[in-house]
Amino acid sequence: MTYGTTFSALRKAAGPIWQDYTHHSFVERLGDGTLPQAAFLHYLVQDYLFLIHFSRAWSLAVAKAGTLDEMRYCAGVVHALLHEEMQLHVALCGEAGINARQLEQAEERPENLAYTRYVLDAGYSGDFLDLLTALAPCVLGYGEIGNRLSHCGETTPYADWIATYGGAGYQHLCTEVGALLDTAVAQRIGADLAASPRWAALSKRFTTATRLEVGFWDMGLDP
Numbered sequence: 001m002t003y004g005t006t007f008s009a010l011r012k013a014a015g016p017i018w019q020d021y022t023h024h025s026f027v028e029r030l031g032d033g034t035l036p037q038a039a040f041l042h043y044l045v046q047d048y049l050f051l052i053h054f055s056r057a058w059s060l061a062v063a064k065a066g067t068l069d070e071m072r073y074c075a076g077v078v079h080a081l082l083h084e085e086m087q088l089h090v091a092l093c094g095e096a097g098i099n100a101r102q103l104e105q106a107e108e109r110p111e112n113l114a115y116t117r118y119v120l121d122a123g124y125s126g127d128f129l130d131l132l133t134a135l136a137p138c139v140l141g142y143g144e145i146g147n148r149l150s151h152c153g154e155t156t157p158y159a160d161w162i163a164t165y166g167g168a169g170y171q172h173l174c175t176e177v178g179a180l181l182d183t184a185v186a187q188r189i190g191a192d193l194a195a196s197p198r199w200a201a202l203s204k205r206f207t208t209a210t211r212l213e214v215g216f217w218d219m220g221l222d223p
């Protein structure tokens with residue numbers, strides 16, 4: 001699965017840490033069904049809090065956007081996060097007896113705090129591209145994971161989660177976010193991102209966010 005040329009370059013520059021994220025043992029155990037349910041629920045509760053902050057971060061992208069197209073696109077992601085992705089968590093946790101109020105009142109783990117505030121800071125202290133490169137590993141990494149797990153044909157209790165990220169709707173979103181990134185780079189930097197003075201900092205942001213995704217999976221295995 002490829003989601004545009006900018007993502008491909010950033011992913012390559014991240015080196016083995018990208019594989020650590022997308023092939024983490026949490027992910028492999030979601031795929032083969034051996035992940036304990038307690039670990040999955042712990043992850044979902046933390047992820048619900050994560051998504052609240054990511055909704056803020058995509059809202060900040062609306063404010064940092066340079067064009068109406070960028071604004072409209074990011075506003076659409078905010079809507080999808082608040083009304084769709086978070087509802088998946090409410091439904092899955094509800095089945096396990098955890099209600100929405102309990103989700104909101106859960107205590108944030110430091111790994112979660114580190115990641116979400118890092119991304120928000122990228123947006124507050126930087127521009128639209130800084131924010132988008134910090135957001136990209138989250139969206140596109142889950143795209144790769146969902147795509148891979150949905151084709152491995154294993155039966156697992158986590159099939160609904162896999163179907164969400166491996167399904168056509170989410171894969172389409174990833175293609176669009178990849179294109180948003182390519183267009184944003186083309187409009188601000190030009191054809192050759194890797195040759196621009198901003199490459200090192202943008203690549204570092206992407207790699208740091210990827211490291212924080214690895215930390216999030218590690219946290220998931222440690223309820």
Ligand SMILES: Cc1ncc(C[n+]2csc(CCO)c2C)c(N)n1
Nearest residue numbers: 047050054077081085138139142216
């Ligand atoms: C730790 C963690 N990383 C990535 C995602 C996936 N995700 C988060 S925000 C977003 C934007 C578009 O819906 C997507 C796909 C997650 N849920 N939790």
